[in-house]
Amino acid sequence: MRRNLREEMLNKTASLRSTAEVPRPVLEPAVAPDPSRLPRTGPGQLAALTTAQQRIKELEEKLASGGARSKLPVSVLERNPWQPRRYFDQAALDELGQNIEINGQLQPIIVRVHPEQPARYQIAMGERRWLSRKNRGHAEVDVVVVDYSDEQMAITALSENLQREELSDYEISLSLATIEKAFAKRKDIAEAIGISRTQLFRLSAFQKLPDFVLEDLGTQPRLLGASAAGDIASVLGRHGQEGTNALRELWPRVRQGQLEQGRVAKEIDVLVSRHRDASPRRDGYLRTFYRNGKKAADIRRDGKHLMIRVHQAVLDDKTEKSIKDFMDKLFPQD
Structure with missing residues (x-):
């Protein structure tokens, strides 16, 4: 039996170690990352890209422990073009910044080389860490540079936010609409991120x-x-x-x-x-009536008639008798 997309992507990450099992790497002096040695993700397909949904922390630590961790100036980083979050809570950023000051930057920021400006980098994961360091005036941040496609950047940004912070429904809808328009089918997106x-x-x-x-x-x-x-x-x-x-x-x-x-x-x-x-209008609908949120009846007028129409689904014996009694009062028999 064919597994769905979500099962497939979870299977792809089953061998990743927990963060508790990964030794803290020794930071190397700041050097420019060597593009030929950048860690690569799988093919640029939704299934490969969505491994971030369940194991973002494991991916970050695994990449960092592989020797690819380095430092970059805060000024050369920019936000993910597909970042769904439209608002970052300043108090939460301040708290994160204080935490990093005390404990150090335990997790690197995952970035890719800007496709149009090779001297700059776009953030795939960790924008909050970048903002908190930037707001506190730090010149550098720890990063891991990866080779991500546009599709991977888009779904990774959404996946990280869904896992780590509560996005508003509107922000999720915008991100889904963008991803669906540019990359994937709605059904695939739903499977990939668990909606x-x-x-x-x-x-x-x-x-x-x-x-x-x-x-x-x-x-x-x-x-x-x-x-x-x-x-x-x-x-x-x-x-x-x-x-x-x-x-x-x-x-x-x-x-x-x-x-x-x-x-x-x-x-x-x-x-x-x-x-x-x-x-009221001389022609057309004069009034519409609803029951349980659904249209039940209406009154309308044309050039010759005033019509009361009741939907069959709500027309029971009691209602029908009430209508007949009303008409008898309006037009009593001579």
């Missing part, structure tokens, strides 16, 4: 939200989670522009923390219905 297809579907809902929402998520990525984004996208799909207008009216309350994200979709329904009641 269910259901969660992957919810994460994709962010891309269906209006621009004014996405702009705020760019600076406050935790305003909406994936579940709330999915519910909002669904209700916007039902109401079209009316739904978007209602969301625009509600959004300042979400941004200011006055409206819980889980209630936004229901509030859109309420607001759209209220606006329709306040602005």
Whole structure:
């Protein structure tokens, strides 16, 4: 039976030693890394690249113990172009910096040579370590230079963040969208980083939200989670522009923390219905009714008729009798 992608990549790393078993290497004087001796990863495929998801620490220590560890100036390093994290907590960076001051930089930063600027390096893993050292005014950092493809850089950045720090759902969705567009199929990504297809579907809902929402998520990525984004996208799909207008009216309350994200979709329904009641039209829908979040009935008018339509799924005997009694009162028999 063919193993899935996740099982295959875990098998590839089964022989790596635990960090507790790896002796601390003796740091060599700062020298320029020799490109011909750089450790290489496997082929530039998603399966090889995603070994970082389960064993990032083991990979770092194994590379460091192999003699490839060296020092580079802080100024020649730059962030991973596919870094999903849009915000780094300053207090956490300060705490990390203090820890490194006391215990030393136990793990090197994993970098690759910049593909367009050979004198510079892009960070594959360890951006927080780099930022903490940079913020404290240190001139150099310990690094291991590896030969990573663009694909490996992208998935490694996402994998490291998922393992070590809690990314917001919005940040994950942006990273997944970028990786999917540039490199891999959605199914492969889900297997590789351990996200269910259901969660992957919810994460994709962010891309269906209006621009004014996405702009705020760019600076406050935790305003909406994936579940709330999915519910909002669904209700916007039902109401079209009316739904978007209602969301625009509600959004300042979400941004200011006055409206819980889980209630936004229901509030859109309420607001759209209220606006329709306040602005009846001579033709078309006058009002739409919902039950359990699904359309149950509507009232509409055309040139000759006023029509009440009830969905068969909610039309039980009691409801049908109520409608008939209502009509009898409107039009009593002579």
